[in-house]
Amino acid sequence: MVTPPAAHTLVATDLDGTLLRSDDTVSPRSRAALARATSAGARHLIVTGRPVPGIRALLADLGYDGLVVCGQGAQVYDAGSARLLRSVTLDRELADTALGKIEAEVGPVFAAVDQDGTDGRTLIEPGYLMPHPSLPAQRAGLRSELWAAPVIKVLIRHPGLTDDELAAAARGAVGDLASVTMAGPGTVELAPYGVDKGTGISLAAGMLDRDPAGAVAFGDMPNDLPMFRLCGHAVAMGNAHPALRAEADEITGSNEEDGVASVLERLFG
16 A cells, blocks of 8 residues: 655655765765655655666665666666666667657767666767766767667767757657657756656655655756656755756755755754
8 A cells, every 4th residue: 555645755866966966975964864854754765867887886875775766767776686676678779760850950969878777888979978977888889889789768969059959859859759858967868758757756656655745856957857746845956957946846955055955954853
């Protein structure tokens, strides 16, 4: 039976630009605030665009052994058992077609992919620059090499368009071939159609016997909007994209100012 809706039975946090500081660390204050929330009975659920291989070291550092929604909702990972509980892949032929449609609209783009699985690689074609240099990536010689193994999402960058412009153009070009979102600076992504952080958190919350109506969610970019629309209380970071700020129930400090911690201290103090 799902736990009846109650105030803040689930704390859903994005990582980059939200819980993580710019150096990819979680502050002692944020760690203490999360511990206070869990001791009060709430469950912490990490909801990130990163694939599983890109977060394992961070989870170990946090001592986090719960569920994680990864890859923009394509993966649900059990950190305690190191198992993928769910994974949805993006059809590679459709992905290649989608890239072609985007390039027909805006000209050449640079692409990368996150492969499926707990040990999937991030492959980047020539010219693609990783938005997070600390994350592991391997360079492919040709775009065709991106499709060598199943993928959960495609990342694209354009040499001239802004992220908002590229995301809008891509969304118009691909239709129902893929879901398009902006996950951060230099990070426009194509995911399996209909898959997003909202579908991921809905599945994970069910596994945790929690109703998203009792969740407080923290985020900073448009890829967090589906999560905001599902959860009971949406908190945008001070550094959040305008689209997220417009739909938030409240705005807290930035990720560098321990914005997550300041809200949790109020809610669970």
